[in-house]
Amino acid sequence: MPMLTDTPTRHDRHGRYPEATTVEDLQRNLISVQTRIEFACGRVGRDPAAVRLLPVSKTKPESSLRLAHAAGCRMLGENKVQEAHLKWQAMQDLTDLQWSVIGHLQTNKAKLVARFATEFQALDSLRLAQALDSRLQAEGRSLDVFIQVNTSGEASKYGLAPEDVAAFVQALPAFTALRVRGLMTLALFSSEAERVRQCFVLLRNLRDQLQQSAPASISLNELSMGMSGDFEIAIEEGATVVRVGQAIFGARALPDSHYWPGETAGGQP
Numbered sequence: 144m145p146m147l148t149d150t151p152t153r154h155d156r157h158g159r160y161p162e163a164t165t166v167e168d169l170q171r172n173l174i175s176v177q178t179r180i181e182f183a184c185g186r187v188g189r190d191p192a193a194v195r196l197l198p199v200s201k202t203k204p205e206s207s208l209r210l211a212h213a214a215g216c217r218m219l220g221e222n223k224v225q226e227a228h229l230k231w232q233a234m235q236d237l238t239d240l241q242w243s244v245i246g247h248l249q250t251n252k253a254k255l256v257a258r259f260a261t262e263f264q265a266l267d268s269l270r271l272a273q274a275l276d277s278r279l280q281a282e283g284r285s286l287d288v289f290i291q292v293n294t295s296g297e298a299s300k301y302g303l304a305p306e307d308v309a310a311f312v313q314a315l316p317a318f319t320a321l322r323v324r325g326l327m328t329l330a331l332f333s334s335e336a337e338r339v340r341q342c343f344v345l346l347r348n349l350r351d352q353l354q355q356s357a358p359a360s361i362s363l364n365e366l367s368m369g370m371s372g373d374f375e376i377a378i379e380e381g382a383t384v385v386r387v388g389q390a391i392f393g394a395r396a397l398p399d400s401h402y403w404p405g406e407t408a409g410g411q412p
Contacts, residue, residue: 150183172390173391175390183378202226221245224252225255248271260286261287264386265327266289272315276319285322305349324363325363326350329342336373343380368382369386371391
């Protein structure tokens with residue numbers, strides 16, 4: 144993969160994207176993001192079809208999500224499972240709309256995820272794996288999951304320490320309702336692009352190492368990394384899923400600290 148060091152972050156735009164209020168706004172924003180994906184892939188010789196765009200609709204009202212569906216979105220990412228569950232209940236008429244839960248999950252909320260989600264991107268403990276597996280078995284469902292890794296070393300971020308992931312992966316075949324797809328991380332929320340890049344490099348290198356010893360039933364092909372401000376850098380380093388919220392839906396009405404007290408802005412797509 145070519146060495147790239149001069150791609151900037153766009154974190155300076157955090158909170159400044161105009162709100163998308165029409166289907167046309169959303170279509171235009173989706174095209175803009177897809178174009179950024181294509182240019183990033185072109186810089187490193189990757190096929191843009193190998194990168195999945197996950198629009199992140201957290202905090203946005205049902206009306207915005209319905210516009211996104213009309214604009215072509217068929218899977219939406221949500222951070223808070225209770226918020227996502229309520230939206231799912233209200234939008235069951237959209238039978239082709241799927242849901243990805245991308246935020247930290249308490250074990251007592253596992254039953255909600257098991258009920259409706261197609262994908263869960265924040266698996267970070269065996270206790271949670273057990274809770275999800277039990278609930279999924281009861282529902283007769285299975286779930287695509289990503290293992291969350293804390294690549295920045297920040298205490299404010301969830302996820303396994305990189306050195307703990309190998310043992311975690313070895314234990315996952317016991318949970319047969321969980322289909323392990325890969326790894327996920329949140330990079331530093333920083334304007335220093337090289338520090339952001341190192342989070343993505345760490346995750347890719349970790350994945351490559353783990354693939355050599357992972358159990359046969361565990362797939363680690365996917366790397367979910369990169370958000371509105373840094374997904375181009377993530378793609379340059381191998382991301383197969385990018386989680387983009389504000390660049391598609393527009394800035395949120397209130398700062399992230401209002402919705403997630405005590406968490407840093409770095410956790411928000």
